[in-house]
Amino acid sequence: MKLTNSIILSFLVVIIFISCTSNSAQVIIVEPKAADTVIRKIKDTISITAVGDIMLGSAFPSTANLPPDDAINSFQAVDSLLKGDIVFGNLEGCFLNSGNSTKCNGINPNNCYAFRMPERYAGIYKKAGFNVLSIANNHVGDFDSKGRKNTARILDSLKIHYAGQVNKPYEIFERDSIRYAFCAFAPNENTVSINKIDSAKALVARLKKQVDIVIVSFHGGGEGARFEHVTRKNELFYNENRGNVYAFAHAVIDAGADAVLGHGPHVSRAVEVYKNKFIAYSMGNFCTYGMFSLKGNNGFAPLIQLKINGKGDFLYADVVSVKQDKISRLTIDKNGTAFKRIKDLTDEDFKGHKLLFENNRISVVKE
Structure with a gap:
């Protein structure tokens, strides 16, 4: 059975064109909207x-x-x-x-x-x-x-x-036709936990399906001159687990x-x-x-x-x-x-x- 153009367009979500005149990708997103097609161009x-x-x-x-x-x-x-x-x-x-x-x-x-x-x-x-x-x-x-x-x-x-607070773990917004999601994590009371990495990954993955760019912020690690290095371990400061920032950062990018x-x-x-x-x-x-x-x-x-x-x-x-x-x-x-x-x-x-x-x-x- 042959599909009509309108049916094909209804299943078409993203088409990406690479511009040879720029060292960055020029992204054109084609989205179905009822019977029409909406084209959003994301800047380089x-x-x-x-x-x-x-x-x-x-x-x-x-x-x-x-x-x-x-x-x-x-x-x-x-x-x-x-x-x-x-x-x-x-x-x-x-x-x-x-x-x-x-x-x-x-x-x-x-x-x-x-x-x-x-x-x-x-x-x-x-x-x-x-x-x-x-x-x-x-x-x-x-x-x-x-x-x-x-x-x-x-x-x-x-x-x-x-x-970053438990009642506001993320925000989705649009600027200049680009859809962003921002979420933030910390080890502190009433914040979205940096120590629950699986939950953080699930949130980021869900947001990425809805937007073009996901920005993640974290508040983590020990404080002061003794804590300049990224240790790849859970960092303890005053008996508080301040997170493994290396594992967290890699996980949310994954x-x-x-x-x-x-x-x-x-x-x-x-x-x-x-x-x-x-x-x-x-x-x-x-x-x-x-x-x-x-x-x-x-x-x-x-x-x-x-x-x-x-x-x-x-x-x-x-x-x-x-x-x-x-x-x-x-x-x-x-x-x-x-x-x-x-x-x-x-x-x-x-x-x-x-x-x-x-x-x-x-x-x-x-x-």
Whole structure:
């Protein structure tokens, strides 16, 4: 029996054309829609700008922990760099104007790491250009459900995409005709667990069937200068299992993830390209005011400008090194310290990696 053209089109899902004029894949997706055919063209290059931890100042236990400019100039040094199809960061705290933290019960509040940014600070993230934020970490829940719910409400009102709590494990959205899924994982209470790798794989695989590009974020690994290396083991920190970030990253890529963006250790870690997909194992402290330690390598971080093609494959990544101190706050590091440290750590942790680190750019060595 011969099939008519309309029946053939109803079963046709994806046709991919490779453009010989570009070093990336040009993807044209043909989708059935009733009797008509809808054609979506995915551009050759997708830009993802990614940074690590961000906490602009906490009004707890007092407003003395807020910056003198009320955080308005927090991103001034990098304002022109926070551009792209996706601009991502880890929201290390909640948006809440008042309240005490139960995690500080019996502890001197001045020695308790509980962060609540004034609600007005959310607009500073939006104005800076952030459009995707992880809320899977150990500080978004510092003020319990009140802080989590209020943060979600504010991010929704600003149309900033977010995910990572058990009641919001992922978000699907569209930008410039490209369908994205974003999901985030952590080892902390009320977050989607980084330690349940099979569940993470199942979620990513399900999302990949619905979208063009899947971006995965994780908050994992020990904290501080002693935890710069990717160990390939479960990392314990204060008796908490912070996950095997190597196994997790590889597993979600096996399941369909196109980019994996890590944070949590407060220092930079190595990067990897696995099955043509980019992994940043930790992007350090990007913009963190107040009680965060900025000593040594804790004070340096990358701003990663990642380029992937329409199939999600790695093209290259430019790294802008930034630094922080208690006086100057966030500034560009002309010495490129974060880039150099990432190169050294990648050389040590992923011997034979076939990546080229040159002129603040990470690319694949051409064979």
